[in-house]
Each structure stands twice: as structure tokens, then as C-alpha cells.
Amino acid sequence: MPSYFTSSPGKVILFGEHAVVYGKVATAGSLGLRSYCLIQSRTDKTVEVSLPDVQLARTWSISDIPRQDQWTGYPYPPPMNFELLDQLTKFVDLGTHTNRSQAAIALLYLHSYLTTDSTASQGYDFSVRANLPVGAGLGSSASYCVCVATALLQLNGHLSTGLDKETQRDLINQWAFQAEKVIHGNPSGIDNTVSTLGGAVMFKKGEKIEPMPGFQSLRFLLTNTRVPRETQVQVANVRKLREKYPNVVDPMLDSINEISTSCKQLFSQEGLDRSQLLTQFGELVDVNHGLLAALGVSHPALEKVREISSKLGLKSKLTGAGGGGCALTLIRDDVSPATVEVVKQLLEAEGFQCMETSVGGPGAGILTLASPTSIQEFLSHDKMYFEEATQEWAYFA
Amino acid sequence: MPSYFTSSPGKVILFGEHAVVYGKVATAGSLGLRSYCLIQSRTDKTVEVSLPDVQLARTWSISDIPRQDQWTGYPYPPPMNFELLDQLTKFVDLGTHTNRSQAAIALLYLHSYLTTDSTASQGYDFSVRANLPVGAGLGSSASYCVCVATALLQLNGHLSTGLDKETQRDLINQWAFQAEKVIHGNPSGIDNTVSTLGGAVMFKKGEKIEPMPGFQSLRFLLTNTRVPRETQVQVANVRKLREKYPNVVDPMLDSINEISTSCKQLFSQEGLDRSQLLTQFGELVDVNHGLLAALGVSHPALEKVREISSKLGLKSKLTGAGGGGCALTLIRDDVSPATVEVVKQLLEAEGFQCMETSVGGPGAGILTLASPTSIQEFLSHDKMYFEEATQEWAYFA
Numbered sequence: 001m002p003s004y005f006t007s008s009p010g011k012v013i014l015f016g017e018h019a020v021v022y023g024k025v026a027t028a029g030s031l032g033l034r035s036y037c038l039i040q041s042r043t044d045k046t047v048e049v050s051l052p053d054v055q056l057a058r059t060w061s062i063s064d065i066p067r068q069d070q071w072t073g074y075p076y077p078p079p080m081n082f083e084l085l086d087q088l089t090k091f092v093d094l095g096t097h098t099n100r101s102q103a104a105i106a107l108l109y110l111h112s113y114l115t116t117d118s119t120a121s122q123g124y125d126f127s128v129r130a131n132l133p134v135g136a137g138l139g140s141s142a143s144y145c146v147c148v149a150t151a152l153l154q155l156n157g158h159l160s161t162g163l164d165k166e167t168q169r170d171l172i173n174q175w176a177f178q179a180e181k182v183i184h185g186n187p188s189g190i191d192n193t194v195s196t197l198g199g200a201v202m203f204k205k206g207e208k209i210e211p212m213p214g215f216q217s218l219r220f221l222l223t224n225t226r227v228p229r230e231t232q233v234q235v236a237n238v239r240k241l242r243e244k245y246p247n248v249v250d251p252m253l254d255s256i257n258e259i260s261t262s263c264k265q266l267f268s269q270e271g272l273d274r275s276q277l278l279t280q281f282g283e284l285v286d287v288n289h290g291l292l293a294a295l296g297v298s299h300p301a302l303e304k305v306r307e308i309s310s311k312l313g314l315k316s317k318l319t320g321a322g323g324g325g326c327a328l329t330l331i332r333d334d335v336s337p338a339t340v341e342v343v344k345q346l347l348e349a350e351g352f353q354c355m356e357t358s359v360g361g362p363g364a365g366i367l368t369l370a371s372p373t374s375i376q377e378f379l380s381h382d383k384m385y386f387e388e389a390t391q392e393w394a395y396f397a
Numbered sequence: 398m399p400s401y402f403t404s405s406p407g408k409v410i411l412f413g414e415h416a417v418v419y420g421k422v423a424t425a426g427s428l429g430l431r432s433y434c435l436i437q438s439r440t441d442k443t444v445e446v447s448l449p450d451v452q453l454a455r456t457w458s459i460s461d462i463p464r465q466d467q468w469t470g471y472p473y474p475p476p477m478n479f480e481l482l483d484q485l486t487k488f489v490d491l492g493t494h495t496n497r498s499q500a501a502i503a504l505l506y507l508h509s510y511l512t513t514d515s516t517a518s519q520g521y522d523f524s525v526r527a528n529l530p531v532g533a534g535l536g537s538s539a540s541y542c543v544c545v546a547t548a549l550l551q552l553n554g555h556l557s558t559g560l561d562k563e564t565q566r567d568l569i570n571q572w573a574f575q576a577e578k579v580i581h582g583n584p585s586g587i588d589n590t591v592s593t594l595g596g597a598v599m600f601k602k603g604e605k606i607e608p609m610p611g612f613q614s615l616r617f618l619l620t621n622t623r624v625p626r627e628t629q630v631q632v633a634n635v636r637k638l639r640e641k642y643p644n645v646v647d648p649m650l651d652s653i654n655e656i657s658t659s660c661k662q663l664f665s666q667e668g669l670d671r672s673q674l675l676t677q678f679g680e681l682v683d684v685n686h687g688l689l690a691a692l693g694v695s696h697p698a699l700e701k702v703r704e705i706s707s708k709l710g711l712k713s714k715l716t717g718a719g720g721g722g723c724a725l726t727l728i729r730d731d732v733s734p735a736t737v738e739v740v741k742q743l744l745e746a747e748g749f750q751c752m753e754t755s756v757g758g759p760g761a762g763i764l765t766l767a768s769p770t771s772i773q774e775f776l777s778h779d780k781m782y783f784e785e786a787t788q789e790w791a792y793f794a
Contacts, residue, residue: 241680241684244677244680245655245656245659245680245681245684247652247655247658247659248652248655248656248659248681248684249652250652251648251649251651251652251655252648252649252652252688254648255645255646255647255648255649255652258642258644258645258648259642259645261644262642262644262645280641283638283641283642284642284645286691286693287638287642287645287691287692287693288691289691290687290688290690290691290692290693291649291687291688291691293687293690293691294683294684294685294686294687294688294690294691295684295687296683296684296687300704300707300708303700303703303704306700307697307700310697311697
């Protein structure tokens with residue numbers, strides 16, 4: 001009775017929000033906050049799914065779940081199968097646009113292609129827990145998809161046939177992207193790539209996503225202002241501003257482009273010590289936030305995060321589309337735990353949610369547990385339990 | 398016994414702070430807050446000077462004051478006379494770098510060239526009062542110099558020999574610039590030009606200062622944060638940032654350049670009604686402040702002005718070098734007096750000083766009083782008295 005524990009990170013945009021819409025380079029990094037999946041074989045030819053974060057608990061007989069001709073491991077996933085999608089939507093019968101329904105359909109879509117006859121003759125328990133805010137622009141859905149893809153690829157033996165790490169990563173990323181398409185329709189592919197690869201990546205519309213060489217893990221305080229994000233509204237506002245003042249806005253977008261380029265140079269610069277690197281990274285954080293504020297996509301709550309953190313000498317920027325959502329505050333190595341505690345308390349006093357985390361850690365990972373863990377036990381753990389267990393993990397990147 | 402009442406405005410930078418250091422266009426406008434000068438002939442061959450704002454009250458015998466060969470009205474002022482400057486510094490004997498000493502020396506420098514034998518045979522009383530904060534980056538010294546130049550040119554008949562307005566303005570501006578040089582050594586010439594011409598001007602390092610055509614007077618709330626300005630420090634910080642990240646900073650400076658250009662276009666655009674104009678001007682205010690903040694020259698007190706005013710739907714930006722000093726808040730025509738009152742109260746509760754004023758009003762002006770006003774009466778008036786008397790004035794621009 002094999003059991004697998006998979007994990008994959010959320011993502012944050014470090015630099016380049018909005019500018020990326022106009023063909024500029026942006027930088028994203030993997031978030032220390034991760035999703036965790038436990039998958040265990042059973043013998044009664046059923047699949048039992050527990051997704052407590054979206055209040056889903058269902059058991060299906062495997063023979064009832066629509067299943068495609070078995071996928072043989074390569075080539076990459078076939079194009080989106082809309083007929084299958086319709087069948088699965090009817091099968092799970094949870095409506096179409098709820099998180100719960102989409103999570104179940106994405107899982108079963110991958111199940112339908114990846115399940116071998118051997119797995120089908122046994123069944124499995126499947127549970128995912130997300131230790132990151134859902135719907136906050138932190139790539140929670142991609143993190144879920146990467147977790148699911150890793151778990152199902154591993155359960156069905158698709159990762160254990162002598163493939164090199166790069167190919168394994170590629171497989172996970174491609175299938176996770178397929179699951180993301182089930183959920184989002186037309187995702188950019190950034191989130192699943194960051195979640196699979198870990199570290200940091202640079203990307204540009206229509207071009208290949210490239211890992212940022214030499215990126216070092218950085219500590220951040222992640223603050224969720226709890227002000228709802230307004231991605232569409234903010235993107236539209238920047239577009240309007242640019243239409244009115246193209247000569248003013250275009251150089252601002254160019255400047256943002258160069259922030260990602262400068263970040264890349266920082267991490268590849270010989271002889272730059274960690275402390276200098278963090279100081280300069282903080283300067284780029286500061287400038288990028290200023291440019292985003294100048295584009296009109298900040299919010300009083302985000303400015304409050306800046307005000308509080310700057311009082312203690314820390315640099316913050318909004319992350320994502322702005323108008324609400326989250327801010328990142330860089331915690332340099334020389335910042336004392338007491339200072340971090342003060343900042344957290346001041347931010348929490350404003351009603352914000354604060355999480356100490358890192359950016360640039362490992363991507364998708366997998367672990368065969370020494371002694372089987374029951375789903376019940378998995379579900380009963382405090383979420384922080386998983387964070388603390390991560391040193392035992394094997395990662396693909 | 399002729400007596401003259403002259404007046405000239407302070408200035409604010411509307412757009413282009415810091416970028417102007419790198420050869421970009423900036424925009425400045427005349428401030429509704431002005432200096433006022435009363436000059437009256439007397440018969441005892443003495444000059445009695447009262448400058449209450451710098452605590453100066455002195456009486457000199459005209460024959461004791463160093464005097465140059467009489468200036469004949471044209472050409473423009475001769476080059477800076479450092480020998481005369483030394484003589485005057487010794488003569489006033491008030492030290493070298495106090496406001497009081499510099500104000501007295503600048504006045505006597507102009508006296509020395511402009512005084513005719515006729516004036517010298519009579520003498521005069523001279524008093525200036527400034528209704529604008531001194532040393533706050535609002536051009537108080539240029540406003541003083543323009544007042545003085547206008548008064549002395551008029552007293553000695555240099556403006557009344559059939560010259561056209563443009564030539565009169567030019568004379569005032571050139572002599573005021575000379576007085577500015579006495580005070581500042583190497584001033585840019587922007588402040589005295591704005592104070593002389595009124596309205597708004599665009600300027601670029603090393604190029605001629607150009608009036609902005611079609612500029613309309615705008616209402617502003619001017620907030621002095623009372624945080625000392627740090628011009629040198631801020632200019633140096635921007636320079637350092639640019640040296641580190643030229644590719645990031647240069648487009649930001651380009652963008653600021655285009656804000657002045659967009660402002661010029663706004664005022665010359667056919668068919669744009671006043672309300673649209675004010676909305677767009679506010680957008681440019683917002684973007685320019687964001688860019689200045691991104692360059693690192695804002696201050697928590699300036700951000701507080703932004704926070705408070707934006708809560709009431711008003712747009713603000715820092716004006717001048719930043720790091721403290723003043724902020725401008727645009728008061729659109731549709732903003733109710735009650736809203737302005739609320740904003741003022743909130744800002745004053747933070748310890749800031751608020752002044753309702755306008756930008757773009759008239760420049761240097763002169764008025765022959767119907768009935769003589771004594772210096773004592775002039776000095777006893779509340780400063781606001783002068784603001785209210787301005788409709789009776791004749792301006793050069």
C-alpha cells in the first residue's frame with residue numbers, strides 16, 4: 001500500500017506587475033507557503049477525495065469516473081479535451097464556477113488520463129491542504145494543480161521509469177498546466193512553472209519562461225491587506241492612463257522592465273556579498289512600488305503597509321495587480337526577530353494578516369513516507385506541521 | 398512726495414523636480430502668496446529700511462551708502478560687482494550669511510546702481526512684508542528681490558520713460574536676478590522670472606525660460622509639513638540611485654519630462670472644458686508624485702498629506718526637492734468649501750501649516766496710492782489685508 005506525500009509552493013510576483021501586460025519582463029518567485037497532498041492506495045476500487053480548504057469530501061467508484069485511453073507517459077498531454085471536461089462537470093455535479101467544483105474537475109481530468117489499469121484495480125485516498133491564502137494572487141490554484149499532478153504521476157509510475165529530473169519537472173509542469181487550464185481557461189503558465197521549478201523566474205508575454213540564475217532565497221513578511229484585489233479594474237485603469245498619456249506611461253513601463261533586468265544582474269554579480277545584495281534588492285522593491293503607485297494601482301491599505309514597515313527601516317511593495325491584495329516586505333538578514341515581531345503587531349493592529357515566509361525555495365517535491373500516515377492524521381495536523389517537516393523532502397528542482 | 402506700493406508672487410514647482418537636474422523640462426507657477434513693498438520719498442537724504450520678516454530696521458544717510466556711477470536705464474545690469482558687494486557687506490555690518498544681512502545687501506546693491514541724483518537729494522522709506530513662508534522653497538527671496546527691483550526702478554523713474562510692458566518686465570526681471578545673485582550666488586533665474594511674469598513657465602537647464610501659453614489660474618491648498626527640506630541630500634540621493642540603476646532611473650526622468658509636456662498640451666488643447674482640464678491636471682499631479690516617491694524623495698509627512706487629501710478625492714504632490722517641505726493639493730472648481738475645510742483641519746491636526754492659495758496669478762505689480770499710507774500703517778496691517786487689496790493693482794504681465 002504505497003503512500004505519497006507531495007508538496008509545491010505558491011508564487012509571488014517580485015517585479016513587473018502591469019508592465020508585463022505591455023510586453024515587459026516580470027519576475028516571480030516561489031513562495032515558502034505551500035500546498036501539501038497525501039495520496040494512498042486502497043483496495044476497494046474507489047477514490048476518496050478530501051479537500052478541506054474548499055469543503056469537499058467525496059467518494060467515487062473508479063469505474064464510474066470517465067476515463068480516457070491510457071496515456072503512455074509521453075508525449076506531452078494531449079490538447080484540452082472539452083468533451084471530457086463536460087462529462088466531468090456533469091459527473092461531479094457541483095456547479096461550474098465554484099472553487100470546489102473546479103478543484104474536483106481538475107483532479108479528475110488528470111485522473112482520467114493518468115490512471116493506469118493497476119491503479120484502477122485498487123483505488124486511492126487523496127487529500128490536499130493549502131498553507132497559503134486562497135484567491136489572494138499567490139498562485140494557490142497552481143500550487144494545488146502541481147501537487148495533484150505530482151501525486152498522480154507518481155502514483156501511476158509515470159515519474160519512476162528512469163527519467164532525468166528535468167524531464168520529470170517538465171512532465172509535472174505540463175500536466176499541472178493542463179489542470180490550470182481546466183480551472184482558469186487561459187492561464188499564463190507562470191504560476192504552475194514557478195510552483196514546479198521553485199526559485200525565481202523571469203517571463204515576458206509570448207516568450208519562454210526562464211529561471212533566474214543564481215537566485216538566492218529571501219525572507220519576506222507577506223501581508224494580506226484583506227482588501228479584495230481588483231485585477232481587471234486595475235489593468236483597465238493602467239490601460240486608460242496609458243491611452244491618455246502614452247509618453248508619460250511608456251517610460252514608466254520601460255523602467256519597470258529594467259528593474260527585473262537589474263534584479264537578474266544583482267544575482268549574477270560576482271563579489272557582491274549577501275548584505276549588499278539585500279540592500280540593493282530592497283532599493284528595487286522601493287522603486288518598483290513607487291512606479292506602481294504612480295500608475296495608480298496602489299491602495300491606502302498597501303500604503304499603510306509601506307508606512308509601517310518603512311518606520312522600521314524595511315522596504316515593501318505591493319505584489320500582484322494591486323488595488324488591494326498583498327504586500328511583500330523584505331526582511332534582510334540583519335533584521336532582528338524583535339523588529340519583525342513589532343512590524344507584524346503593527347500590521348495586524350490594522351486588521352491585516354501577516355505571514356513570515358521566504359521566496360525562492362524549492363518547487364514541486366515528493367516523499368515516500370517511512371511509516372504510513374492516515375488521511376485522518378494528515379487532516380488533523382496544524383498547517384504549520386508541514387512547513388516544519390520539509391527538510392526531509394526530495395525536490396525535483 | 399510720491400509713494401509706491403509694489404507686489405510680486407512666490408513660486409511653486411508644479412512638475413519636474415529633480416528631473417530638471419538632468420536636463421529635463423520642469424514647470425513652475427506663480428503663487429497666490431506674495432510679497433508687498435511700500436516705498437515713500439522723504440526729504441532728509443536718508444534711507445529708512447523696515448524688513449520686519451527678517452527683524453531688520455535701519456536708517457542710513459544716503460551719502461554714506463556706497464554708490465556706483467549712475468545707471469542710465471539701459472543696457473541691462475552690469476556684471477556682478479564683487480568689489481561693491483564687499484563694500485556693502487562691510488557697510489551693513491550684519492555678518493554675511495543671515496537672511497537679514499543678505500536682504501539688506503541686495504537692496505543696497507540695487508540702490509547703489511539705480512538711485513538718481515534727484516532721489517539721492519531726498520531719500521526714502523522702504524518696507525517689505527512677505528505673506529509667504531520664508532525658506533520653504535516657495536521663492537520668498539526672489540519675490541523679495543522682484544518687489545525691491547520694481548520699487549527702486551519705479552522710484553527712480555526707470556520704468557516711466559515710455560517703455561513697453563515687455564521691456565519693463567525685462568528690466569524688473571534682470572535687476573531682480575542681480576539681487577538674487579547677491580543672495581544666492583548662482584541662482585537658476587527661475588524664481589525671479591516666475592515672480593516677475595506670473596502665470597506658469599517651463600524651463601530646462603541652460604535654455605531660455607518660456608511662459609506656458611494658455612495657463613489658467615488653479616486653486617491649491619499649500620501644506621507646509623514643517624519638516625525641514627533637504628535639497629542637497631535629496632539631489633545627492635537621486636544621483637546615487639541613478640548611478641546604481643541608470644536604466645531604471647533614466648526612463649523615470651523621461652516620464653517626468655513628458656508630464657510637463659502633457660501639462661503644456663492640456664492648456665493649449667482646444668475644446669477641453671475647465672472641469673476636464675482640472676481632472677487631467679490632477680492625474681498628472683498624481684503620477685508626478687508617484688515618480689518622485691519612486692525616486693526616493695518623499696517623506697512620511699508628505700505621504701500623510703497624500704493619504705488625507707486622497708480620502709476626500711483630492712490629488713496632491715510634493716513640491717520642491719522633497720524629503721520634507723511643502724505639498725500642493727489641487728482644489729478643483731467643484732470641490733466644496735466644506736471639503737476644503739475638512740482637509741485643512743485634518744492636515745492641521747497633523748501639525749502641518751495649510752494655506753489656501755492659487756497658482757498662475759499675476760506677476761510683479763505696482764500701484765501709486767491715492768492717499769499716502771504711512772510705513773507705520775503698512776506695518777500694522779494684517780498680512781491678509783494686502784491679499785484683499787490686490788484687485789486695485791496694475792501688473793506688468
